[in-house]
């Protein structure tokens with residue numbers, strides 16, 4: 001028994017903040033931000049729950065299903081709306097369903113964790129037939145809008161997928177890990193804003209993602225050339241370029257949305273997936289790599305056949 005993606009949906013708040021908008025109140029420029037990160041604009045003003053409900057509704061519709069068909073809900077988020085109840089319960093309420101629901105916080109690396117957790121749950125005896133995996137983050141609520149080192153990078157958004165039991169859609173390999181000793185280079189205290197040593201995070205991210213993909217590929221028994229589609233965490237286009245160059249994967253196989261969204265944390269990989277879907281490359285049998293990294297420093301990679 002395997003698991004396939006039956007539907008994909010995304011949501012972005014309406015308010016656009018361009019690099020030029022940021023340059024009006026901090027010492028930066030559109031040219032610098034584009035060159036150093038690949039980001040041109042981001043959306044702000046979203047709420048984790050509302051964006052998650054919108055993306056999930058779109059994913060369920062794309063799968064030709066109704067919310068009642070969902071057997072479990074995983075919400076990958078760094079920005080829950082309350083200490084409790086879990087935001088996933090509020091998302092379930094927004095969808096009008098009462099299946100099991102849980103939040104999962106692995107910051108920017110969350111989506112591959114959520115994907116494999118859902119896959120595992122579905123393939124255990126009595127597991128649900130369909131699981132909604134959502135990444136939704138309102139990063140603008142935890143950004144220090146006076147800090148040019150972080151304010152230029154992050155944005156709000158959500159992406160959701162309906163996973164469904166199916167004869168197609170094999171999970172070929174996975175790799176997960178954290179290095180908790182690196183807390184000081186990227187963290188956000190409760191009720192506070194993001195603190196980041198960008199250059200350190202950049203270096204560690206390139207190393208961690210490259211190693212993680214290599215591990216997942218080795219486990220899958222395939223090589224980098226066998227990958228058809230790469231859905232990378234959307235943090236910085238230079239990180240994606242550095243990783244793909246090290247792995248020998250052409251950039252054309254990657255799907256990226258960060259120019260218009262910035263880093264939307266847990267939402268970024270499903271949003272990249274939606275872009276790949278729109279481009280028509282997610283054909284049955286395609287080998288698809290998802291890989292994320294973030295505070296923790298956490299990493300996670302999963303290789304599947306579509």
Ligand code: UT7
Pocket residue numbers: 027028029032033036037108148149152196197198199200201202205235236263265293294295
């Ligand atoms: O999901 C995980 C989340 N985090 C990340 O993935 C972040 C990873 N890191 C990065 O993306 C990059 O490190 C940044 C985009 C944050 C910064 O790019 P960088 O190439 O690493 O720049 P830098 O920090 O090494 O700074 C280079 C120069 C410095 O000036 P000096 O010391 O060379 O004179 C900075 O002060 O650029 C300056 N600078 C800026 N200038 C204009 C730093 N931030 C800015 C800015 N605008 N926003």
